[in-house]
Amino acid sequence: MEDTEKTEVTTALQAVIANQTGRVNVGQLYRKIDFRIIPLMFLCYFYQFLDKVAINYANVMEFGNARPGLQLDGHGLFISYAIAEFAQAYLLQRFPVSKVLGCNVFVWGLVLCCSAATRNFAGLLALRVLLGACESVVAPALILVTSVWYTKRQACARTGLWYCSVGVAQMAGGLVSFAAQHGSQDNDLARGAFGGWRIMFLAVGASNLLVSFAVLLWLPDTVDAARFLTTDEKALVRATLALDQGGNGRQVFRPRALVEALADPAVWLLFCIVVLTVIPSGVIVTFSATLINGFGYTSKQSALLNMPSGVVSIIATLLSTFAILRGIPRWLGILAMLVPTMIGAGLMSFYRGQGGSLAGIYLINFTIAPLALVFNLVGSNTSGYTKKVTAYATLAISFSIANIIGPQTFQSHEAPGYISAKITILVTNGAAMLVTILLRIIYGRRNRKTEKAREAQLAAVVRGKPR
Template structure:
């Protein structure tokens, strides 16, 4: 009971501090300054790590397999190896985020994966490219925990929802720009003769994306503040305002103190496990589309250049779905309902792609499946906003990121070379996992509802007991 009174006193003090700070601080101007400094860096980091992943998608229709003498499931293993490394590196990356400034860990990883992608342009064998994809996956595993931590360092829960949606829109932007890059790169030399050392198509694409990654790495290392206190672009009273707002909201990271018990708390939370399951079930379809959409479109009878351009609307659908769900939540739509609303068009798209034989309908199905990208942003936001404590937040983020990589490990293996160009196993998998995701989302809502009722009842009982003990 003393804890309740102490918490109420602290809340009142923080509210009073915010009220006094508001007089001196122009709040809209303050968050515009933060947005202009933080948001572009997060957007570009997520944009280029996604572009790195889908570059292999476009390379596949640029004679990558022919140039490197690949056979059977080799291409699927390129995708799988990336996410195996992604999963295995997740907790080591979480440890680095715990011990060192987020900006430095993120910036150095972006630097290494940029160099790795540049090196990919020079490969002459499947084995070499496979090894580079492993390095790329290990470096890019930092992206989700790092960006969730950065978002929750600067923004309250309500503010973080919109910001998470905005930097997550970089996936759609990556699909659009990737299509343009894939189309443009095909106008280089054909690179049909490895012995001639021709530098064409997919090699140009890998090099161009890698160089831009190096520029983003430099920007992150130079301009992303390590902490709120290190933000030179903010005045002292502005820092105090942000710090008080985060403390009142209980959404800040807190001190970077390692608490082993917090790891157990995160792993014992059934909500965390359901969220990881939702990630697995929704990312399998989006991962398949991200890696194989150009291949599927090419299989419908379109040329390689047409396949690159026709894949661009997928990015537009992804952006629209992400913005719709993000702002629907800001208007009061529950997150679980928003996830269900996104899974319905995904289910329709999976049905069209899997069972509709006319290529126009199948193409529309691929576009609709991209609605499944947006639920991932909602899960990221749930973890970042509703998890208190630095260690528990990092652990939960790492669990979500591992689930993300597991889904992307499963997805490529559903593509069996012997089933080309129909790939019926992959199509049925997309349809089935989407239906399972709907069921798990409803189950999560039931658990959250029961937990919220228990918390509210316990709170009311404690307050009533405090009121009875106070002298009249």
């Protein structure tokens, strides 16, 4: 498209927005969209993360006490999570996003319910593998849904809102664990017993089934399919997204876009940032309650003392994502979140008292927030449906890889110091800072090229360049 044609399109979109703004209350419109879309995304990510938190608390609750050898750290889940990612990306490319998401939520709810009835390691492992395959669709699907409805600037805060479900899941997991431990701890199904961690899995799984029905019934796939919006409201949203160059474009597979995404150095730098920041969070999510338990607290106390980790996650996520609305660059937000994580790792590594070590565990939860900013970076700097899906799938794979690596740094022979894990957290945070700065350099160069192109376009308009 020529510069003049682009200008005409921009002018036409601005005219549509101006016309519709006179008919539609913009603030009321986006509140309506927020109330319909964000709670559903929040619940999907909440329950996906609550499952991982459940493993953390189940370990403290003497997971498999009635069946020795049932202990599981979640590796099967994350291996299948990575393997299934591109298959899920194909489904997102081929079918409506809400239908793919809702069906996966339904299946993993059933799997969690079945997990409550497992009697041996093999059965639980098989279910965790299936669970990982279903959960792998969540993050890519939610980011696509966010980009369908919001501009680049709007998307960051909205991503932060549904991503706060991570912190809420950490707190809810503590409460569910605490409550479950007050019931029977006899998990022997052969005698008809049903208590402890089995109750926890059944409760979480049944809740997932309800969420799946809500997603299938109430989450629209496109702006045009939103029955809760008027014709004028739909026109305003479409024009706003088109002017912002937001949205996903046509849901058509383009092999060239797939190659472009995989050849983009920025995508691989984001891949590295996710791995380097999620390794510490993988350690904390999997072992924080166990570490607190190792300080001399009971399993019930450990469940409650781990709940402030969720508060830290929520505060960090809201601070970092809403700071973008105030003009703070995303890369700087990532760096700001890594500083408290580094301090927390230092406290956990070198402070000898219980209080300091506990504070260190809480501070490390700041490392959960950068992932929301990485999600938003992809949505803001990647165009085209195929390229977006490919980039999201790549990041989801990096997420699973990090969650496999993180727990491996906890070596049983190093207990209770776990020096390898502590050094890993320090090193990965430092490396993440360096990679983030490098990503900023690459995006800066691209932005300068884009800005020059816009300046040339405006100059052509001023000169009255003919078509």
